[in-house]
Amino acid sequence: MTVLKESTFRRFQSLMHETVGLDFPHSKRPLINARLSPRLAQLGMPSFEAYYELISGPNDGGEFQMTVDLLTTNETYFFREPAHYELLAKELSRERPRAVSVWSAASSFGDEAYSTAMLLADLKAQGQIGEDWQILATDISDRVLRSAMQAVYPEERLRQVSAERRRRYCLRGFGPSEGLAQIHPKLRERVRFGWLNLSKPMEDLGPFDVIFLRNVLIYFDAGTKSQVVDRVLSQLRPGGLFFIGTAEGRPVCNTPLQAISHGAFRKLAS
Ligand SMILES: C[S@@+](CC[C@H](N)C(=O)[O-])C[C@H]1O[C@@H](n2cnc3c(N)ncnc32)[C@H](O)[C@@H]1O
Numbered sequence: 001m002t003v004l005k006e007s008t009f010r011r012f013q014s015l016m017h018e019t020v021g022l023d024f025p026h027s028k029r030p031l032i033n034a035r036l037s038p039r040l041a042q043l044g045m046p047s048f049e050a051y052y053e054l055i056s057g058p059n060d061g062g063e064f065q066m067t068v069d070l071l072t073t074n075e076t077y078f079f080r081e082p083a084h085y086e087l088l089a090k091e092l093s094r095e096r097p098r099a100v101s102v103w104s105a106a107s108s109f110g111d112e113a114y115s116t117a118m119l120l121a122d123l124k125a126q127g128q129i130g131e132d133w134q135i136l137a138t139d140i141s142d143r144v145l146r147s148a149m150q151a152v153y154p155e156e157r158l159r160q161v162s163a164e165r166r167r168r169y170c171l172r173g174f175g176p177s178e179g180l181a182q183i184h185p186k187l188r189e190r191v192r193f194g195w196l197n198l199s200k201p202m203e204d205l206g207p208f209d210v211i212f213l214r215n216v217l218i219y220f221d222a223g224t225k226s227q228v229v230d231r232v233l234s235q236l237r238p239g240g241l242f243f244i245g246t247a248e249g250r251p252v253c254n255t256p257l258q259a260i261s262h263g264a265f266r267k268l269a270s
Helices: 006-020 026-043 048-056 063-071 082-095 111-125 142-150 163-169 222-233
Strands: 099-104 132-139 152-154 170-172 180-183 191-195 208-212 236-243 257-261 264-267
Touching (some): 006 063, 026 048, 026 063, 048 063, 082 111, 082 236, 082 257, 099 111, 111 132, 111 208, 222 236
Parallel strands (some): 099 132, 099 208, 132 191, 208 236
Antiparallel strands (some): 236 264
């Protein structure tokens, strides 16, 4: 069995921090060891040192991305934290905007973006918002983005989607695809996916009316966390809605925010 030496752990630690902003305190050494050991065995790598050379070099063959995937979690599901979607529906029904632009900023497999698409399509059908609505979904993992673009999900993942919405917005698989559902093209055409590293400066993408930055801040240290929050909030219009995970507390940042409810904020004009 390969062993992650202290000196090699520190090299992994700074590589992950400098490139993707991920924070692995010393207590996470056993976790890195446990998550990466099976991958080393699968690749026939003799040591963590050899694996480090591979992922930090120019010809990693996509292995660096694999390491990020193994060290973070992509867990997500449709209508996670439903109170956020209820709040969004309430706010939009009150404002009745002609156009709505949303960013799902750590989208994982796309569940959050497609849940929002279902909600916006419903609001459009009820005449609460205009025809012009769209969603941008980004993540650092190519693997989850490829899957999100396919938009095929085990029905289990759709457990929080009402039967009525499933009928309207999902195509049920049959035969070998039994138990799977694909999001309807009329929603898929409203969602664009792209690769984006939140821990680095980014081009202008917005301004957005709504931003979801949920369940990703946990990976960053305090300094990176507030930089990421301010960077993301610079893409939100004043008055726009900002969602983080309900268990993530109030974000420490320089952008003025008004708390609305757990994990939900409004950006104030500065
Ligand atoms: C737990 S998922 C959250 C998915 C969704 N927002 C939700 O709440 O269900 C966290 C996602 O953050 C992504 N991620 C981690 N570090 C990132 C970074 N530096 N930039 C962009 N995405 C990152 C991971 O690839 C993963 O898909």
